[in-house]
Amino acid sequence: MDGRKRRWRQHKIDRREELVDGTLAAIRTRGSSAGMDEIAAEIGVSKTVLYRYFSDKNDLVHATMQRFIETTLMPRVYEAISLDADEYQLVRSALAAYVGTVDDDPEVYRFIMGNGSADQSSLAEFEKLFAEVVSAVITDRAGARGIQTDGALLWSYVLVGGIQLATHWWTTSKTMSRDEVLDYLTMMAWSAIEGMARANGSREVFNAQPHVLPTPGSDNAN
Numbered sequence: 001m002d003g004r005k006r007r008w009r010q011h012k013i014d015r016r017e018e019l020v021d022g023t024l025a026a027i028r029t030r031g032s033s034a035g036m037d038e039i040a041a042e043i044g045v046s047k048t049v050l051y052r053y054f055s056d057k058n059d060l061v062h063a064t065m066q067r068f069i070e071t072t073l074m075p076r077v078y079e080a081i082s083l084d085a086d087e088y089q090l091v092r093s094a095l096a097a098y099v100g101t102v103d104d105d106p107e108v109y110r111f112i113m114g115n116g117s118a119d120q121s122s123l124a125e126f127e128k129l130f131a132e133v134v135s136a137v138i139t140d141r142a143g144a145r146g147i148q149t150d151g152a153l154l155w156s157y158v159l160v161g162g163i164q165l166a167t168h169w170w171t172t173s174k175t176m177s178r179d180e181v182l183d184y185l186t187m188m189a190w191s192a193i194e195g196m197a198r199a200n201g202s203r204e205v206f207n208a209q210p211h212v213l214p215t216p217g218s219d220n221a222n
Contacts, residue, residue, distance in 0.1 A: 016053045019043065020067045023060060024108055032110035036060075065112040065122040069129075073101050077130065081137055090137065091193065092186045095163065099185070102167055103178055109171060127164060131156040138193075148201030155196060159189055 026042035040047040054060040080097035102109050135156040139149045199206035
């Protein structure tokens with residue numbers, strides 16, 4: 001009995017993953033507003049089958065968000081952050097990976113974000129994972145330069161939260177091109193990282209520095 005239970009449990013896990021992959025394909029075909037009937041029809045199963053493996057649509061969205069993050073979004077971000085490149089290129093590459101993935105899969109992104117009512121637990125898990133990855137890179141790169149990194153995790157949450165919110169806004173407005181979004185996000189993120197480095201990562205050094213905006217065109221602005 002224990003062996004059969006284990007096999008059945010594994011079957012359910014495998015079947016859920018198959019149905020989630022089918023849901024991703026269905027959303028790419030039918031659009032982010034597709035309901036359970038449309039998703040089931042596109043996959044080639046009955047809606048009853050979906051409800052056998054998912055308690056409701058929210059459960060399916062939760063599983064779909066996790067699958068998209070684990071198999072599509074984070075692998076691209078990991079690849080970008082793992083490049084053998086200088087710090088500026090790493091920042092730009094990571095941003096390009098995130099923005100590009102969302103822009104390349106807009107229907108899936110809108111489906112899992114639910115027009116502002118996303119599964120908050122999955123979203124929080126993703127942001128935590130992303131922030132920890134960014135923090136590890138900052139700690140490694142800054143530490144190698146002798147820069148203090150006590151604030152690394154906090155800085156990472158600020159960067160990740162701001163990038164996620166800005167990208168979400170952009171997907172709903174599209175008032176800028178992808179290149180413009182990437183340039184502006186890189187400008188913001190790099191300026192923050194550069195400022196941290198100038199202060200040696202130290203609150204005391206930063207607080208002791210003069211805080212005056214440079215005049216555009218001056219030497220200090222370059």
